[in-house]
Amino acid sequence: MQENSKTRQRHIVEVEFNQQQDVYLERLRQEGKYGTSDAEIIRNVFQEFLEQIQS
């Protein structure tokens, strides 16, 4: 079934990272698995976190 973008709401959450925490984003960016932009990495990590705690 195709996702209906009009009915599926998206939410923007602002998260604050400090300069030291940026290092972890950069490491994950270099791994390549979690995306390239900071937002993409955080979202994909969060998704994996949810899957871990639900399994």
Place this chain on the structure above:
Amino acid sequence: MQYGAKREDIILPPVSGKALPVYRGEVLRIIQVEGGQCVDFNAFNLHDYKEYMSTSNTRRAHGFRVKKGDLIWSVHSRDRPMFSILEMSDSCVTDLLGGRCKASRHYSERFTPDAYGIHTNCQDTISVCIGEYGLTPDDVHDSFNIWMNTQWDSAGRTSTVSNSGRKGDYVDLLALFDTLSVPLTCGGADSNNFFYKPIQIQVFEASAETQAIVEAYERKYGPRQRTLQHFTVKEIRSERELQRDPNYVPEFVNFPMKTRRIAVELSEEQYTALQELKKHLVGKEEGECLRTAFFLWYDRTRRKVPLRSMLRLS
């Protein structure tokens, strides 16, 4: 393991101790002569007494019951291993929480200067030992307690139970740099099965094997060590009175800390899950909760030694 020749062999009578140099690659052996005697231990860098053994730094690395194979670390300001525990009898219960006993612990029993006199205690015994090298009672630090059978309850309170040391049991400490080592027989009332016994101390010279171990640790930990060249203030004070330096400019690490906000788009399902997590995770705001989830994940999946024990999912 092959040690070098024995160069020191002394008996420490009850309620005494000895400050003695133990050089890089040498092994200090501490032996139970009769059994049941607690040994307190202090140590300093022989060439810079401001670097001394740290029970808290050691606890962070190995917990408060160090054992064979663990390292004894110097203070956080230097952060380097001082000793490697090469041997430790199974009977040896160690303690890095209890500090050391002191005279006033017995004041309520009238062991005071104007009544029965001062009770023996490790603070004073160590002070006497290190006085030989010009150090003062203020230089005594919390002991590495060897054969000190403590129990700690969930509220952090302690009690001492029967000393489990047996005659002939021993502990071998390999010095990873030149040290002034200070072993002593504990003079507390309850750590020694209610009677003080002697302890035997031996020092073995360095061998090819012990040198190889030292060099391996130097390769592993050398790059992270702090030395005087890293200090903004290097000089040791000679006056006791503290006075402010009006010209001092503090240079904190990464100060001021820079932060930035990242807008993360979540799906309906992810956002709903985030709301649920807010009830369980540390973090009142959505962003705080999302960051906590990120670092909990990172901790679990990327760190060899997980940092977080205080954050948990309920």
